[in-house]
Amino acid sequence: MASILLPSQLDPLIRAPTRSTTPQPPRAVPHLHPTASSDTNIINIRSSTECPLDNLGTAIVDGLSQPPGSKSLPALLLWDEKGQTLYDDLLTWPEYYPYRVEAELLNDKIGDITATIALSRADILVELGAGNMSKSSLFLSSLDKRLHAPLVYYALDVDGAQLERSLAQLKQCTTLKWITVCGLLGTYEDGARWLARPELAAFRRTLVWLGNSITNCEEQGASELLEAFSRDPDTGRPQNLAGFLLLVDGCQDAARIELAYDVPSGKSRGWIMHALEAAREHLGGDGDSDVESLLADGNWRFEGRWHPERQRYENYLVPTRPLMGIIGGQLIRLDEGERVAMLGSGKWPEATVSAVAARSGLEIKKAWRNEEFQYGAYWLQPIIRRHDSGIDIAEMGESGKESTKRE
Numbered sequence: 001m002a003s004i005l006l007p008s009q010l011d012p013l014i015r016a017p018t019r020s021t022t023p024q025p026p027r028a029v030p031h032l033h034p035t036a037s038s039d040t041n042i043i044n045i046r047s048s049t050e051c052p053l054d055n056l057g058t059a060i061v062d063g064l065s066q067p068p069g070s071k072s073l074p075a076l077l078l079w080d081e082k083g084q085t086l087y088d089d090l091l092t093w094p095e096y097y098p099y100r101v102e103a104e105l106l107n108d109k110i111g112d113i114t115a116t117i118a119l120s121r122a123d124i125l126v127e128l129g130a131g132n133m134s135k136s137s138l139f140l141s142s143l144d145k146r147l148h149a150p151l152v153y154y155a156l157d158v159d160g161a162q163l164e165r166s167l168a169q170l171k172q173c174t175t176l177k178w179i180t181v182c183g184l185l186g187t188y189e190d191g192a193r194w195l196a197r198p199e200l201a202a203f204r205r206t207l208v209w210l211g212n213s214i215t216n217c218e219e220q221g222a223s224e225l226l227e228a229f230s231r232d233p234d235t236g237r238p239q240n241l242a243g244f245l246l247l248v249d250g251c252q253d254a255a256r257i258e259l260a261y262d263v264p265s266g267k268s269r270g271w272i273m274h275a276l277e278a279a280r281e282h283l284g285g286d287g288d289s290d291v292e293s294l295l296a297d298g299n300w301r302f303e304g305r306w307h308p309e310r311q312r313y314e315n316y317l318v319p320t321r322p323l324m325g326i327i328g329g330q331l332i333r334l335d336e337g338e339r340v341a342m343l344g345s346g347k348w349p350e351a352t353v354s355a356v357a358a359r360s361g362l363e364i365k366k367a368w369r370n371e372e373f374q375y376g377a378y379w380l381q382p383i384i385r386r387h388d389s390g391i392d393i394a395e396m397g398e399s400g401k402e403s404t405k406r407e
């Protein structure tokens with residue numbers, strides 16, 4: 001059963017968002033939840049019926065049952081504890097430019113970025129897919145210096161062990177005056193549902209998505225996810241959104257991209273191939289000969305491809321011989337050489353980011369760039385709509401309240 005923190009348990013920061021020009025020390029976060037670690041304050045927001053993590057077995061069978069050309073495996077298979085370790089190892093290879101370039105961009109522009117976020121006067125800051133949180137310390141330290149009121153920072157991730165480790169490390173190496181650090185264990189969708197609860201409606205929130213992670217979604221999916229954080233999924237009413245900070249890779253250089261996603265050391269291949277081991281585990285492979293043989297490492301190889309027309313690099317797993325077996329009561333057949341999509345990484349220039357944002361009612365208000373690598377940090381806020389009556393409806397203006405302005 002999901003453990004969802006009650007708003008009263010977020011007391012006292014969440015209960016009463018008050019702003020003062022007189023600096024006040026942050027109040028201590030109390031014991032949050034029976035399942036929350038007292039050291040790292042991790043709140044489990046996973047929903048047992050809707051969380052994809054609980055249904056990975058079904059998602060695997062479903063993805064492998066699709067017709068040739070449409071088969072896939074769930075990307076979440078890559079983010080278990082071992083997958084996180086393999087990914088973190090990949091980050092250390094110089095050919096994997098996205099991590100290095102993003103860190104440089106943040107280092108160069110952090111003061112301006114956090115000043116912008118501080119001005120947006122949020123009560124809650126959620127970092128989506130926080131993972132190793134290697135950039136979070138720099139980010140929060142800089143933001144903390146620019147705040148004049150308490151703010152609760154939630155690192156959201158799907159992997160509990162990684163979250164626990166990263167939060168402990170962050171707390172050890174960072175001293176914050178205004179910011180209280182907590183964790184949310186769940187998927188992006190869990191996070192959107194959690195933030196949409198009426199009890200949190202009064203609390204202005206900023207969302208931060210580092211690591212080019214938004215582009216793992218296709219453009220339409222990314223817009224839908226942004227919208228899930230901007231509008232109440234049931235009523236369509238705007239959420240109390242201060243803004244979104246997105247870090248997005250816009251590189252279109254095929255050679256550079258291909259080298260980064262298939263590094264000579266083989267570390268990227270190893271990470272993508274790990275999905276097979278994770279899938280066997282999810283399907284309870286031990287003793288099930290169909291699962292064991294269909295998903296055996298030796299029957300698959302890695303393939304990566306840059307698709308310039310889609311501005312997207314795709315990682316595939318490809319059978320090295322014809323495969324057939326029954327998994328979850330379903331007959332699965334794969335041809336030799338048939339691509340199974342594993343994880344994609346979009347490379348979106350500013351125009352694409354702008355289009356993705358616009359479809360979810362957001363617009364780019366500020367951008368910071370690394371021109372050489374076309375890497376961008378984008379600050380998005382809700383679009384102010386002009387209605388036929390001549391009245392501008394600021395769906396969520398700077399004040400965080402719905403406001404109207406007559407011409």
Ligand SMILES: C[S@@+](CC[C@H](N)C(=O)[O-])C[C@H]1O[C@@H](n2cnc3c(N)ncnc32)[C@H](O)[C@@H]1O
Binds near residue numbers: 131134212
């Ligand atoms: C590319 S890493 C980024 C880590 C870190 N934010 C950075 O910028 O280096 C992506 C992180 O997102 C998490 N993640 C992936 N899919 C997720 C999902 N659907 N919901 C929540 N977290 C997810 C993974 O567990 C992983 O820690």
